[in-house]
Amino acid sequence: MTYPIPLVPETSKPLPSLLEPEGLLSWVASVDHKQIGLMYLLASLAFFLVGGLEALLMRIQLGTPNNTFLSPAAYNQIFTMHGTTMIFLVVVPMLVGFATYLVPLMIGARDMAFPRLNAFSFWIFLFGGLLLYYSFIAGGAPDTGWFSYAPLSERAYSTSTGLDYWALGLLGVGVGTVAGGINLIVTILTRRIPGMNLRRVPLFVWMVLVNAFIILFALPPLNAALVMLLIDRLLNAHFFTPASGGSPLMWQHYFWAFGHPEVYIMILPAWGMISEVIPVFSRKPIFGYEFVAGSSVAIGFLSFAVYAHHMFTVGLGHPFDFAFSAASMLIAVPTGIKIFNWIATMWGGRIRFTTSMLFAASFLIMFTIGGITGVTFAIVPIDWQLTDSYYVVAHFHYVLFGGTLFAVFAGIYYWFPKMTGRLLSEKWGKWHFWLTLIGFNLTFFVQHILGIIGMARRAYTYPDLPGWGTMNMISTVGAFVMGLSVLVFIWNIIVSLRRGQPAGDNPWQAWTLEWATTSPPPVHNFDRLPPVRSRRPLWDLAHPENPDWKHGK
Amino acid sequence: MLTEKNKLGVILFIGSETIFFTLLLLAYLYFQAGATAGSGPTAASSLNPLTTGLFSLFLFASSYTIWRADKSLARQSRRGLLLWLLATIVLGVIFLVGQGLEWRHLIAESTTISRNLFGTTFFTLTGFHGFHVLVGLVALAIVLGLAWLGDFNSPKSSAIESISLYWHFVDVVWVVIFAVVYLRLLL
């Protein structure tokens, strides 16, 4: 007996009773990885809208010099919440949501290794996020930036309880994330069907595996720093208070020991999505599977060795700075080769520019821009000038939005049919894509220049210096174009859920196991599984005259 | 062993928690190294390795008793399983009581978490360890309860093996804390 996930509402079907298997309560009580994955995606989408609103408010304030739309107190809370939301409540949960949904399907499993732990991870993430937002009505949101340096974050300088909610909320999210990491590793290592060895899993699975290990070792420094901060604030302790012998620098070391690997946590699954989308729409296998996988493993290790490039201006001494500089340059190598592998995948292909592929192809350029500015930050003296300026704001938005979010959009257009049974509209998709591409670049490209000419980040306003107002206005206009693109995107989702073209099992003629079942899949995922003798079981099935395993792949 | 999901899960969890404890320990060591004279109570002035060593022995012994519990399970001796699990819990409780008494003594002398950096780092480190012991005791109590109700009818139980691994981990963490915080005072 199969119970399809109730995402394709049929006309005139009455609202299901809360107690029926298809009702709302079934979602709350669900331990099914597909439902949990969808809840992650829905929650992160909701937080994305909130974070985006926060961004628009910021951009209105910054549109003109000496503006008074937002008071400094309000602005500072909003920029803190914007960063915290986008990182902890949008990007990471969205990627975890995709992993939760897709990984068991991609390896032929029925569910994750620990379904109840999976549910726990989701609900504690949601609880942490809500706790964080509760701060707005409980005395004020945190206002010390998403990385909350000490001693500004100590009670002596931040009396509102916002920071306590921040720390507690993030602890919740952090615990959930670690649990999710454990679940994904154990699932990938123990739940693959026979024939699906680690050299044959989809690259998305490889990326998620490396990612989960990073999570396991990167979250503890954050958890340690957060509990130390809470103990300082709530129990009058002294970890980070210089007046009583504490060390503000310890906060920075611990935070960035988490914070740098965190940015790789935020990109690796996105790379995995690109590695699935580009081959399918180029009609070729991924070029250099082993190198894409291997370079990601290298990045997993290296990501812990570069963290102090966030601390070049602290005055830790040239030898220390240079060591981290060299490591940061080194990590650019495995990152860069992936771009070449993806382009080589497209080379000689028969490329179909669906909306998904449009996002994936432009990801290559957007992420390269972000990657290049990242390398400029590895160059210590350049960092000495440009860190903490709008140049770094431009850099990380290029890698996180132009990179991760573009990849996520590619992934959404690609997997939405599998998850819901309907295709997203290509017409609205094209609008979404072009508005996003234009709006995003309009918003963030000028910010490189603003940084170079001296505009510091996290400033609620700025003086009327030549060009500053004009460039900020361009950026603000771009932000509103992005806002429009998001509305188009939401519209596409709503319209397609109701009237989208039915997708069938494999609308893209893709080759990995998630496409070997219905859209959406039944609760138990698969009725039958094709034999797995290569990385592309469905290709082998469709091309018995030229299967991959004949080439040893 | 690595392909059994519960044990793998616990091992990964232990890996993560190891980093967490290492960082708390590093904070303790960093501030101890930088402590200046006259900044209040220190490990040397407030701690007693001998009394702490005494109640630590109970925790170390509990690693032995849980190992005996594993062996009883393998032999399918229900009585053995119940008794050795109970012994482990009792020993763990004695450890926590000892820890609590130590804390009470320190606090009575105004060596609190807010007193100075020794207090801050000491209570944070031992506090989180104690919390992990408590969580372990809860897990053991649940296992004891299930065993009492007749569960664990096969010689192998990944649940018990996993919880044992966790318990040994908690013990090893204390070995390290005890060595670094207390034993060094004897040198």
Next chain:
Amino acid sequence: MFNPVSSQAQSITNLFNLTMLIAAVILLLVTGLVLYVSFRYRARPGEGEPRQIFGHRNLEIAWTAAPAMLLAVLAGLTLHTMRLSDPSIPSQTQPDVVIVGHQWWWEVRYPKSGVVTANEIHLPVGQKLLAQIESADVIHSFWVPQLGRKMDAIPGHSNHLWLQTDQPGIYLGTCAEYCGTEHAWMRIRVIAQPPGDFEAWQQAQLQSPQIPSEGDAAKGAQIFQEKTCVVCHTNGIGPDLTHVGSRDTLAAGVLENTPTNMTKWLKNPQTVKPGSNMPNFNLSDAEIQALTAYLEASK
């Protein structure tokens, strides 16, 4: 950064320009390739599957080695520029200027002459001065792009920075580490002067300002004492105002220094710089007029 005025800043800008050139080439290459494959290999109707290619080991080695070598060169240039832009400081060197970050203003002291001022830093051109960067409260960061690198001001941890230029002029900077409510208005003004002018400025700073003994300014001097302004403004809680009349800006750059603006500030600092640590003293208009005259006369 486009207009460096010191050799330190110049060395950084040079490296940045080179890096941007390399970056442009790489970006053009990647963009070009993506656009090329997108057009050249676009699917045309009726085509079957293309040739399935799985990889090419030598290509992988090539495009791993080439970036690695390029980065090695950049690493060497990094080291070189680090030395040029942040020269080492011989031990035992005494600072020429001590800059202390406060929420939300900069305390500026010249230990060798005894001059104390705030937010505006005068320098003689053609000399290399050692600045000691400190913080009285939270982490700030001292950044004047035209002069060179930024350096964090960390409580309990002194940092050092060389300040030098050969070109007289005014160079703007800002605090570059989020430090609370008014981080945006913790601006820095570096005034580089020919050595003679700098000496004259120093001398003037060391003298007491000439305040008329009658009129508004005299009244203002009295109010300054009676209303306890003097308590904060000579004890490092607020910026030193002894010669505030000679400064270009007020309140760390938020206002140009004019009597009108001084009045505006005194009327209610919280409307000009909300959250700043100077409370609204609810002064009467007459008191404000007197204080303004006094402060503007304090040149």
